Each structure stands twice: as structure tokens, then as C-alpha cells.
Amino acid sequence: MKLDINQIEQHNASLSEAHQRKFDFIANEIKDVEAVIEKLQAFQIAIPSWALGTGGTRFGRFNGPGEPSTLEQKIEDVGLLHALNKSSGAISLHIPWDIPTDAQKIKDLAASYDLTFDAVNSNTFQDQAGQEFSYKYGSLHHVDARVRKQAVDHNIEVIKHGEALGSKSLTVWLADGSSFPGQLNFREAFQNTLSSLQEIYAALPSDWKLFVEYKAFEPHFYSTTIADWGQSLLLASKLGDQAYTLVDLGHHLPNANIEQIVSLLLMEGKLGGFHFNDSKYADDDLTAGSIKPYQLFLIFNELIDGLDARGLDHATGLGWMIDASHNLKDPLVDLLQSVDAIKLAYAQALLVDRVSLKQAQQENNIIKAQEILQDAFRTDVRPIVAEARKRSGAAIDPVALFTALNVRGQLVQERGEKSVATGL
Numbered sequence: 001m002k003l004d005i006n007q008i009e010q011h012n013a014s015l016s017e018a019h020q021r022k023f024d025f026i027a028n029e030i031k032d033v034e035a036v037i038e039k040l041q042a043f044q045i046a047i048p049s050w051a052l053g054t055g056g057t058r059f060g061r062f063n064g065p066g067e068p069s070t071l072e073q074k075i076e077d078v079g080l081l082h083a084l085n086k087s088s089g090a091i092s093l094h095i096p097w098d099i100p101t102d103a104q105k106i107k108d109l110a111a112s113y114d115l116t117f118d119a120v121n122s123n124t125f126q127d128q129a130g131q132e133f134s135y136k137y138g139s140l141h142h143v144d145a146r147v148r149k150q151a152v153d154h155n156i157e158v159i160k161h162g163e164a165l166g167s168k169s170l171t172v173w174l175a176d177g178s179s180f181p182g183q184l185n186f187r188e189a190f191q192n193t194l195s196s197l198q199e200i201y202a203a204l205p206s207d208w209k210l211f212v213e214y215k216a217f218e219p220h221f222y223s224t225t226i227a228d229w230g231q232s233l234l235l236a237s238k239l240g241d242q243a244y245t246l247v248d249l250g251h252h253l254p255n256a257n258i259e260q261i262v263s264l265l266l267m268e269g270k271l272g273g274f275h276f277n278d279s280k281y282a283d284d285d286l287t288a289g290s291i292k293p294y295q296l297f298l299i300f301n302e303l304i305d306g307l308d309a310r311g312l313d314h315a316t317g318l319g320w321m322i323d324a325s326h327n328l329k330d331p332l333v334d335l336l337q338s339v340d341a342i343k344l345a346y347a348q349a350l351l352v353d354r355v356s357l358k359q360a361q362q363e364n365n366i367i368k369a370q371e372i373l374q375d376a377f378r379t380d381v382r383p384i385v386a387e388a389r390k391r392s393g394a395a396i397d398p399v400a401l402f403t404a405l406n407v408r409g410q411l412v413q414e415r416g417e418k419s420v421a422t423g424l
């Protein structure tokens with residue numbers, strides 16, 4: 001299904017008066033609100049193809065109705081999101097779950113929804129039917145050179161699919177690790193990973209980026225071969241200028257200071273991509289901003305500071321993507337909520353008085369510094385984010401419109417109750 005522009009206009013007209021009142025109130029309080037709105041309009045967050053179906057847990061998966069069962073339907077879903085919020089203008093594909101059979105056709109379909117293709121993602125964390133060697137004991141770090149070659153070849157194939165679609169980056173996340181002391185020689189595992197990544201890097205087109213993602217634990221419970229930002233940065237530095245670290249919010253040990261991590265990676269010019277989600281305990285795949293909105297704001301505060309320091313454009317300086325997969329909520333509603341939460345945190349961070357903050361830091365004025373940050377965080381920027389949506393032709397309240405139009409009900413009619421998304 002495709003949303004009719006009239007449906008969005010009618011929805012906006014019905015909310016217009018109340019919205020204008022709230023917007024005027026806050027706009028008067030903010031210096032250069034127009035610049036903030038322009039930045040919000042430009043800021044796009046890519047949607048991963050695996051977030052469109054209901055996610056599973058280690059114990060079970062409860063399918064939602066009307067899930068997208070083909071790549072075409074996944075593109076349709078992201079098209080719906082983008083029509084509702086004009087902030088989700090790219091899709092990130094996972095190979096081999098979403099192999100396009102006719103790349104040009106898929107590209108044209110995406111373009112009809114005003115979508116481009118973000119990073120492509122390889123998968124060496126599970127075995128596929130007909131695969132010669134198993135990844136049970138890892139992929140790029142494997143002790144057997146034949147397994148490593150199979151995993152390298154897969155990544156090179158993913159790059160080729162991405163090239164056909166117009167992607168410009170490859171994200172490598174490895175499940176490689178060990179669950180018992182003694183299982184693995186750490187140095188050899190790292191060296192094998194490095195030499196495998198070097199082969200992939202050599203196949204990278206010159207205008208592409210390679211994102212090296214890290215994760216503290218899971219699926220392995222004793223060691224992970226790329227477990228933290230230090231290990232990722234080490235690999236990215238050894239690989240070369242086109243290799244970067246990718247930070248996923250859910251991939252840290254509890255209470256890690258992620259804002260400090262992104263600050264230093266940006267300073268070194270090695271932060272390439274960002275995966276949004278939220279968590280209470282670890283990699284919980286929860287809606288962005290649903291548990292720790294202040295942390296999300298503090299991260300954006302450092303991202304803006306670091307991007308500005310390097311003269312990078314906020315919208316294009318890094319790869320922005322959601323990486324989450326829910327098992328309870330309607331995935332599309334969850335993604336609308338996540339994108340909204342990300343833009344709220346971004347808007348709040350744009351309000352930080354950086355000149356005064358710098359001065360407070362120079363004077364060791366901790367109280368003032370805290371006041372400056374919390375003043376921005378406690379500003380209700382919802383009408384500003386809604387205004388940015390409205391000006392881009394999106395809905396003032398995307399979740400309300402999704403519900404009012406019974407979008408899921410219409411998708412169920414088209415696809416059936418039992419359609420199941422490929423992937424997790």
C-alpha cells in the first residue's frame with residue numbers, strides 16, 4: 001500500500017491549530033529555531049530490513065500479522081514509514097536474507113518511495129542451506145583457512161549486491177568468539193580476523209566505507225573477537241582510511257560511557273556509523289530513547305560537538321541507522337517511535353549553548369555546565385520536531401495517523417495474517 005498525500009494533509013489540517021499554538025510557544029524561546037528545523041529536516045535515519053518483522057528471542061518468536069515476506073514488501077514498509085515521517089529515506093539490507101534478484105527493479109521500486117540504499121550487511125553468524133563449511137566456531141577468525149575464505153567470499157559478494165543497488169558501505173558484525181577459557185588463542189583469532197578483513201577491504205570500491213562493528217558479548221559468553229571499540233579501532237586503523245568503527249548502543253557492557261567513546265572516535269576520524277536502539281541490560285533491541293533518553297541526548301551532544309569540530313555535515317558525516325528488532329510491538333510503530341526519539345534527542349542537543357558550556361568547562365564551573373546540558377534536555381522540543389515533519393510533507397503525528405488509517409489492518413488484508421518476514 002502507498003499513502004495518499006491527501007490523507008497526510010487531512011491529518012495535518014485536523015491537528016494544525018493545536019500544533020501551531022505549541023510550536024509558537026516554544027519557537028519564541030529558541031534562538032534561531034529555523035536553523036534547527038532545517039537540520040532536523042535533513043537528518044535521515046536508515047531502517048534495517050530485519051526490523052520490519054517481529055524479532056525473536058532465544059526462547060521463541062511470536063509472529064505479528066501482515067509481516068513483509070519479500071524484499072519488495074520490506075521496501076514498501078520503509079516507504080510507508082518515510083511517507084509518515086520523511087525521516088526514514090534509506091533502507092539497509094541484510095544479505096542473504098534480502099538478496100535482490102533483479103537489482104535495477106529493486107532500485108527503481110525504492111526510488112518510487114523516495115528511498116536509497118544504506119549500508120549492506122553480511123551474515124556469517126549462521127549457516128545457510130548448501131553452505132560448504134559451518135560457522136559454528138566462527139568465520140573471519142576461524143582456525144581453518146577454508147572457512148575464513150568462505151566468509152571473505154561472502155562479504156565480497158555482499159559488496160557486489162550493494163554496488164548494484166547504489167550502497168556505499170559494508171557493515172561487518174562478527175559473532176566470532178569463544179564460550180570457554182582455552183577454546184581460542186586470542187592473538188591468532190585477532191590476526192586471522194585482521195587478514196580476512198584485509199582481503200575484504202581490498203575488494204572495497206574506492207568510494208565505499210567499511211564499518212567494523214563490535215559487541216561485548218553474545219552469542220559467545222567468554223570472549224568476543226571484536227568485543228569493544230578499542231579492538232574495532234585497532235582493526236580499522238590497520239585496515240586503512242576507508243575503514244571505520246561502528247558504534248551500536250546495545251553492544252556495550254552495562255553503564256559504559258558511550259558518549260565518551262563516540263567523542264574520541266570522532267576526534268580520531270574513525271567513527272563511521274551508528275546503530276540506534278535502547279536497552280536496560282544488554283543488547284535488548286528496545287525502542288530508541290525508551291529507557292535512557294538522557295544518555296541518548298548526551299551521545300548526540302558529543303556527536304554534534306565532534307562533527308562540528310571536524311566540519312562534518314550532521315546528516316551525511318556518519319551513517320545513521322536503527323538496529324533493533326522487537327518481539328512485542330508492531331515493528332512499524334516501533335520504528336516510528338524510534339525515529340521520533342532520535343530526532344528529539346538530536347533537536348535537544350542542537351539547543352545546547354556551546355559557547356557558555358565551553359566557558360563553564362574552562363572555569364571548572366560544574367554547576368553551570370550541568371545547568372546548560374539539562375536546560376537543553378528538559379526543553380520540550382516535540383513541536384519543533386513535528387514542525388520539521390510538517391514542512392517536509394510528513395504527518396504531524398505519524399503514530400496517530402498510522403493508527404487512524406489502520407495501516408497494519410490494510411497490510412494484513414494484502415499479505416494475510418500469517419506472512420512471515422525472512423531473517424531473525
Ligand SMILES: [Mn+2]
Pocket residue numbers: 173213248275323
Ligand atoms: Mn548493530
